[in-house]
Amino acid sequence: MSWQPEVDELKRLEGLARKMGGEENVAKHHSRGKYTVRERIDKLLDGGTFHETGALAGKASYDEDGKVKDFRPANFILGTGRIRGRKVVVGADDFTVRGGASDGSIRGKQAYSELMAHELQLPVVRLVDGTGGGGSVKSLNDTSATYVPVNPAWDHVVKNMGRVPVVAAAMGSVAGLGAARVAASHFSIMIEETSQMFVAGPQVVKYGRGYELTKEELGGVQVHRSSGAIDNIVRTEEEAFEQIKMFLSYLPSNVWELPPYQETQDRTDRKEEDLLSIIPRNRRRPYKIRNILEKVLDQNSVFEMGKYYGAGTVTGFARLNGYPVGFLASDPYVLGGGLTAESSEKIERFVDLCQTFHLPIVNFVDQPGMVIGLDEEKKGTIRKGVRAISAIYQASVPMIEIILRKVFGVGGAGMINGHGLHKRYAWPSGDWGSLPIEGGIQVAYRRELEASDDPDQLLKELNDSMEEIRSPFRTAESFGIEEIIDPRETRPLLCEWVEDAYQILPQLLGPSSHTMRP
Known part of the structure; x- marks a missing residue:
């Protein structure tokens, strides 16, 4: 006697699910305008690989x-599949079953x-x-008790x-818990006009805080684009899947593996002529840092x-001669690239991410220091x-600094x-020092400037006298800076450095001494 009847029943139940x-x-x-959970999994994973x-x-x-006679599947689907050939675990909510809430779930699946x-x-x-959390208060009628x-x-x-x-x-x-599951990640995404994220939804906020907001007003992309709770915003679900694939392509499968190398057609000796003039001689003028990243x-x-x-x-993330690296870069168009409370949190989290997965870090520095003022003091x-x-000092991954312009103060x-x-x-x-010479002169020579009959002329003379002293070549004479390079040489030198970095990395594999937090 065979087990065919049970196998047939198995197939029937799988069909209902x-x-x-x-x-x-x-x-x-x-x-x-949303895909179902199974359509999403099919679009994310390599064809035919979902188990x-x-x-x-x-x-x-x-x-x-x-x-x-009737079957309502749990509203959470899990399994393994492959993304660009590499095996991953996928856990996905099914909103068509009880709106993704816990009263339609089998809690063990998410944990599994x-x-x-x-x-x-x-x-x-x-x-x-x-929500993925406690579900409706109505569910307490079934349990006849609350719970911790x-x-x-x-x-x-x-x-x-x-x-x-x-x-x-x-x-x-x-x-609630759904939002927490998004935040508890190395990389998170929201979708314009589709996603909203909040600790509690509009109705709970209405009764708990006394004001009315729509879902978009409370937790749409216009809220979280710059809140720090989400990493990237995309326009469509397809773009979200593509960014997930891109993010994973730079990282190893776990902390015991090296980041994955990819073949590249880009030459290691590529020297972009534009780099010679991309930094303005006028120190107050900004430039587009992303142009430099693309050229190097x-x-x-x-x-x-x-x-x-x-x-x-x-x-x-980026690659150098095919090897994945993390990068930090100052954007002089935003407060001169100075360190704010927000950018400091961003650096800490990103450096910890690179440390966790052993990615070497390239730091493109034009850092005037920590942003000053009352608002920044209030933010701590x-x-x-x-x-x-x-975080930078604790990191053991290879790190290299390309000083583009300013290096001032503690920051x-x-x-x-x-x-x-x-x-x-x-x-x-x-251009470097304990603080910018322009402002430093005003402080150091305050009494002389106040006593001068022509303070503007005196200030000009003092600035002119400092110009030769602030030359980076003076610093190099005392080995205060190891090398000053032709900007066009940056890519070849970095490609040589990354080869050395990846020779060191095998010694660092395994869990970091401090586990990364979201």
């Missing part, structure tokens, strides 16, 4: 003979996806679409931050993260700036661990 929340709910979901776990988990009703990523040492991608809340699998959520790449995308309105790093390899939060600092900028500097000094052998090159436009 693939119907998700039913035709009506699926149609409603599509009418909002589902727990497809039969759900709530069934039975007929008189004990056969399943985190455990699977942890134990198999695989990247995990969360496609979040719902526990965030499911949060021990592995935290551990995974120090072990495997974690990516989360808000695919719709996410609140491998062509079409720059992947920026968190563009609008702490915008005076640019962070992201000095403490946050020191935390960013501490400028903290852009590399100056007590180690981390390499640095300065361009001829380099």
Whole structure:
């Protein structure tokens, strides 16, 4: 006697599960311009590679003979698949079943996806679409009691931050635990006109805080573009999937592997003529830092993260001669590129990310120091700036500093661990000191300027006298800067450095001494 009847029943139940929340709910979901959870998984993963776990988990009703007559699948789908050939774990909410809320879930599935990523040492991608938390208060009628809340699998959520790449995308309105699952990641995404994210939704805010807001007003992309809670904003679901693939392409599958090398057609000896004049001679004039990145790093390899939060600092991944690197860069168009409370948090988190997954860091420095003023004092900028500097000093991954222009004060000094052998090159436009000479003269010669019959003329004379002293070549004479280079030589030197860096990296593999936090 064979087991064919049971196999047939298995296939029937799997077919019911693939119907998700039913035709009506699926149609409603599509009418909002959204893909279903299974369509999302198909678009994210390489074709035919998804292997589902727990497809039969759900709530069934039975007929008189004990056969399943109706089946509502759990609103969380998990399994493994491949992204560009590399195996990953995927956990995705099904909004067509109870709006992704916990009263339509089998809680163990979400926990199992985190455990699977942890134990198999695989990247995990969360496609979040719902609350994923306690569900409606009506559910208390079923339990007849309240409960002390526990965030499911949060021990592995935290551990995974120090072990495997974690990516989360808000695919719709996410609140409470759903929002927390998005934030507890190395890279997070929202979608314009589709995603909203909040601690609690508009109705709860209305009764808890007394004011009315729409979902977009409370937690849309215009709120989170620069809130720091989300890394990148995209226009479509397809663009979200592409960014997930791009992000993962720079990272190893876990902390015991090296970042993946990719072949490149870009020449290591490429020398862009424009670099010779890209920094203005007028020190007050800004320039476009992203142009420099494109001219120095491998062509079409720059992947920026968190563009609008702490915008005076640019962070992201790129490649040098095919090897993945992280980069930091000052943007002089935003407060001169100075360190704000926000950009300090951004640096700290990004350096910790590179340290966790052993990516060498290239720091393009034009750092006038910590931004000054009452607002920055109220934000505790000095403490946050020191935390960013501490992250840089604690990092053991190879780091190189390209000094483009300014290096001033505590902030400028903290852009590399100056007590180690981390390499640095300065361009001829380099300008450094404890504080900018222009402002420093005003302070140091305040009494003389106040007593002068012609303070403007005296100030000009003092500035002129300092011009020769501030030349970077004077600093090089005393070995205060190791090398001043032709800007056009930057890419060849970096490509040589990255080869050396990747010779060192195998010695550093494994968990970092301090686990990364979101």
